[in-house]
Amino acid sequence: MNSLEHEAVAPAKQLRGGISIRNVSKVYGSGRSSFMAVDSCSIEIAPGELHVIVGPSGCGKTTLLNAIAGFHSISSGEIYLDGELLCGPGKPQAAPGADRVVVFQNGALFPWKTILDNLTYGPVIQGLMTKKDAQNLARERMATAGLSGFEDSYPGELSSGMARRVEIARALLNDPKVLLLDEPFRGMDNLTKSIMHESLLQIYDRNEVTVFFITHDIEEAAFLGSRVSVMTTRPGRIKETIDVDIPRPRDYRVLTSDKFLGLMGRIVDAVADEAQKAFEAGERELA
């Protein structure tokens, strides 16, 4: 039985990927040169939620993501995934694993592998599927994502938008509980970005996966998120969490609705103060 059939047979599979971040702090360095990047941060993310974190540069968004992914340790607090301790007292750093796959800011497709080999990388090295099964699944995913015909291309031959779609597809082929997206659409022009947004929402609606999404872009946050958490400037804390009660599936028409604009206004208000503080603290970059 391949996993496509599996999805078809059991569409109502148990939602998973609930993340519980409790009082997490992170101090970098030691002694006089140390600084606190994240200060007692708590977020409860429901299984299957698309949770967006917004905040000024250097507020510790990526620190949180790295802690969940297992790339960095935390200094105190706990992080749970579906009730299991990822990291906490006695276990400062989570073990990286394919249940929490990261898609990076500037993309990290392996340039030396073809698109098809990039897609099948995770399932094959973990021994979850034979290469052939993985390739078949990858081809089907490419077809749904409108990427057919690029199987044997190298990442260097793709546009940035395409590469990012491939990368999200690659992450999903690991069948993760959580998708960790670190400003995946940063630096894209607005047109590409809006196409990417719709494509991500389609993927999200099709797959039962929790998404942890980091961004600077307020419109992006409100359009994609189930909830949006605004982080304070360094040391990062959760200032406010805003419910985005706009029904899915969403499309671009939402962007001009009064409800959406009202929500954006709330997020902007929350972020603006922090951005100002960050700016005054010498952090010039907002965006």
Next chain:
Amino acid sequence: MKRKMAGGSALLRGIIGTALFIGLWQVGTSLDSWTGVSLPIVAQLPPPSSVLDAFLPLIRSHGFWSSAYLSFVRVFWGFMAAMVIGIPFGLLMAVNRTAKAICFPVFEILRPIPPLAWVPAAIIFWPAPELSITFVTFLGAFFTVVINTVGGAEQIDRRFLLAAQSMGADKRTIFRRVLLPATLPSIATGAVVGMGITWQVVVAAEMISGGGQGATTGGGGGLGFLIWNSYLGGAIPKVVVGMIVLGVLGYASSTIVRIMSTKLMPWNRAI
């Protein structure tokens, strides 16, 4: 189509450039007999015509071919040894901090020593002159290969390593499937540069050491020895022939290394 034309015109320009060079050379060396104006340095060179005269009998002699072959063999083994020892050594230093802490200082002290300074020591170390010359040739490529491998492996984009980890790769898989291919472009650069250095080194080593086994057995003694011997015998056109053959061989072997690395890294064309 466009690319083909560009390639064709590049070849044409290459031929024009070479012909122009030979033409200028001929004019420079003949100016004295034509006009009585003697150009400094250039006038001392044999003209292309007499080089050509020296070339034809030379390529019909056994000594020439065995010299070229002997130099080639020394370059080949020196280069291969540098790759086979240098790449794993470089990778080891890149992935293992302890190994790097122990080996790197020694390596950095040995690295600036010109390979030719090793010649006397190599003659003492190794039982056969052949080994001494090959060893010095090896040294010429070794340091370059190692430095490029270490540098390349250490400068891999961290995102590749993290992405692999995030997709469940263990350390061995990351080494084999991420670190190695990601370092390949730097290794290839090291190989191309190292190949060039081996040719430079082999010639000088042959000159200094008196040609190794070939010189005594009458088997040629290598191109460096041939050039030096021709110079001692006053056969300057033969010296120039030796130089040109060296240039062609060096160019050919670098090209082969380059083509092989392109074949090994098809993705590099896409970048």
